[in-house]
Amino acid sequence: MNTYSDWNLQYIGGEWREGNSTTMYENKNPYNDDIISTIKLANKNDVQEAYTAAQKAQSEWESVNAFQKAEVFEKAIAIMKARRDEICELLIKETGSTYAKASVELDFCISITREAASFPMRMVAEIVPSLIPNKENRVFRRPVGVVGVISPFNFPMYLSMRSVAPALAAGNGVVLKPDKQTAISGGLLIAKIFEEAGLPAGLLHVIVASSSEIEDSFTENPIPRVISFTGSTQTGLHIAQVCARTMKKAALELGGNNPLLVLEDADVERSVQSAIYGKFFHNGQICMAINRIIVHESIYETFVEQFVKAANMLKVGDPRDHSNMIGPLINKQAVERITETITKAKQEGAQVVLEGQINGNVMSPFVLTSNTNDVATAQHEMFGPVATIIPFKTEQEGIAIANDSPYGLSAAVHAGSIEKGVQVAKQIVSGMVHVNDQSVNDEPLIAFGGEKMSGLGRFGGKWSLEEFTTLQWISTQNEPREYPF
Structure with missing residues (x-):
C-alpha cells in the first residue's frame, strides 16, 4: 500500500490536475509554518467544469444497483x-490536531461512512392510498442530483465527510470545496479514499479555491x-440568500456560543472534568465547544478553583x-x-484568573470570571482555549443566561x-443539550x-437522508377514470 501523495493537484472531472487560477497557495503546518504543499488554485471555470461533470456522472450513478453502491462505502471504511x-x-x-483529536476525527469519519453505506438500501418507494377509484399513488425517494459541500478548517475531514458520504450514497454527485488551509485532509484525501474505493470517476470533485476569486459561483450555479x-x-447567512435566489436548499451548520449550566446540586468534580474536555478539546476550535460556564453561586468558588487547577495541568505544545x-x-x-477579545473583556470588568501563555500559534488555556454575560469573551464565540465562568443565583436566572445569545447549537x-x-x-x-456531560x-x-x-x-442518520434527497409522487390510473366533464 503506497502512501497517498500529489497534494499539489486538484481532483476535477475524474482527473488529478492543476487548477486554472493564476494564484499559487502554500499550505503550511500551523505549528511550525513548514510548507506541506503548494497548489495552483481553481477558478470559476473549474467550478463550472466540476458541476457539469458531476451532473453527467450522477445520472448513471443513480441507476447503479444499491448493493454495488454500498460496496464502495464499505471499501472506503476499510x-x-x-x-x-x-x-x-x-x-x-x-490542522495542528493532537493525536487524540486526529484519532477521534477519523473515528467520526468511519462512523458516518458506515451509516451512509446503508443509504442505497433506504432509497425506497411507498404506496399510499388514493381518494380516486383505481388509482395507485407511489412516492419515490430520489437523489436531488448534485450537492455542493463547503467545509471548514477545524474538523476538516469529518465535516466534509459528514456531507460527502451521505450525499454520494443517496445517489448524488458531489462537488466539495474545503477550506484551503486544510485542503488535503478536508478534500483531497477524501477524493483519494473514494477513488481507491472504486467510486466512478467524475462523481466526486474537489475544488481548492480562494473565495475572493470564485465569489458566489460555487453556490449560485x-x-x-x-x-x-x-x-x-x-457566511452562512450570505449562502442562504444566494441559495434562495435559485430555489435550492441550504443545509447550514453555523456558529455557536455554547453554555454549560452547572446547577446547585451538581457534582462539582464531574462538572469540572466535563468542562475541561468540552472547552479545551482541539484548543476550543470546535463549533460545539463550551464557550460560557454558568455556575450556581453556592459552588461557584469551588468550581473556579478546581477548573483553573485542571486547566493549568493540561499539556500544551x-x-x-x-x-x-x-x-x-x-x-x-x-x-x-482571541487576544484582542480577552483585552476587551478585561476592560469590561472580566477578571483573568488563569493567564495563558502564547508561543507562536500555540495558546495555553485562559480562564476568565465575570459577574455578567455581557463581556466580550461571553458574547462572542472564542474558537480558542478561553473560558468565561459566570455565577447565577436562581435556576431561572441560569437558564436565562444560557439563552442570552443569538446562537443555539449545543449546550450542557x-x-x-x-x-x-x-x-x-x-x-x-x-438544537442539542447534553445532561451530565459536555x-x-x-x-x-x-x-x-x-x-x-x-x-x-x-445532519446524521435519517436526517442526512432527508437533506440530500427529494420525494417524487407518481400516480397510475389503472382503470379509466370518470371525469365530471
Whole structure:
C-alpha cells in the first residue's frame, strides 16, 4: 500500500490536475509554518467544469444497483482503517490536531461512512392510498442530483465527510470545496479514499479555491440543488440568500456560543472534568465547544478553583507529541483575534484568573470570571482555549443566561438528578443539550444541528437522508377514470 501523495493537484472531472487560477497557495503546518504543499488554485471555470461533470456522472450513478453502491462505502471504511496512521499524521501536520483529536476525527469519519453505506438500501418507494377509484399513488425517494459541500478548517475531514458520504450514497454527485488551509485532509484525501474505493470517476470533485476569486459561483450555479455549508454565521447567512435566489436548499451548520449550566446540586468534580474536555478539546476550535460556564453561586468558588487547577495541568505544545492535549491554533490571525477579545473583556470588568501563555500559534488555556454575560469573551464565540465562568443565583436566572445569545447549537447541563437536568435542558433553546456531560458530542445516527443563528437543517442518520434527497409522487390510473366533464 503506497502512501497517498500529489497534494499539489486538484481532483476535477475524474482527473488529478492543476487548477486554472493564476494564484499559487502554500499550505503550511500551523505549528511550525513548514510548507506541506503548494497548489495552483481553481477558478470559476473549474467550478463550472466540476458541476457539469458531476451532473453527467450522477445520472448513471443513480441507476447503479444499491448493493454495488454500498460496496464502495464499505471499501472506503476499510481504507480508512488500513491507513489510520497515515491519515492521523496528515491531520496532525495540516490542522495542528493532537493525536487524540486526529484519532477521534477519523473515528467520526468511519462512523458516518458506515451509516451512509446503508443509504442505497433506504432509497425506497411507498404506496399510499388514493381518494380516486383505481388509482395507485407511489412516492419515490430520489437523489436531488448534485450537492455542493463547503467545509471548514477545524474538523476538516469529518465535516466534509459528514456531507460527502451521505450525499454520494443517496445517489448524488458531489462537488466539495474545503477550506484551503486544510485542503488535503478536508478534500483531497477524501477524493483519494473514494477513488481507491472504486467510486466512478467524475462523481466526486474537489475544488481548492480562494473565495475572493470564485465569489458566489460555487453556490449560485444552477446545477447543485443543495448547498451544505459548515462555518461562520455571517457566511452562512450570505449562502442562504444566494441559495434562495435559485430555489435550492441550504443545509447550514453555523456558529455557536455554547453554555454549560452547572446547577446547585451538581457534582462539582464531574462538572469540572466535563468542562475541561468540552472547552479545551482541539484548543476550543470546535463549533460545539463550551464557550460560557454558568455556575450556581453556592459552588461557584469551588468550581473556579478546581477548573483553573485542571486547566493549568493540561499539556500544551507540539501536536506530534501524543501526550500534548493542546496544540496550535490554525493561524496567527486566530491568536490575534482571541487576544484582542480577552483585552476587551478585561476592560469590561472580566477578571483573568488563569493567564495563558502564547508561543507562536500555540495558546495555553485562559480562564476568565465575570459577574455578567455581557463581556466580550461571553458574547462572542472564542474558537480558542478561553473560558468565561459566570455565577447565577436562581435556576431561572441560569437558564436565562444560557439563552442570552443569538446562537443555539449545543449546550450542557450538570445536575444532581438526571430528570432535573432534562427538565432544565428542555428550557434551553438549543438544537442539542447534553445532561451530565459536555457540549462536544456527535454521533452518526442522531439529528445534529442548531436553532436560531446556529443554522438550518440536521445532519446524521435519517436526517442526512432527508437533506440530500427529494420525494417524487407518481400516480397510475389503472382503470379509466370518470371525469365530471
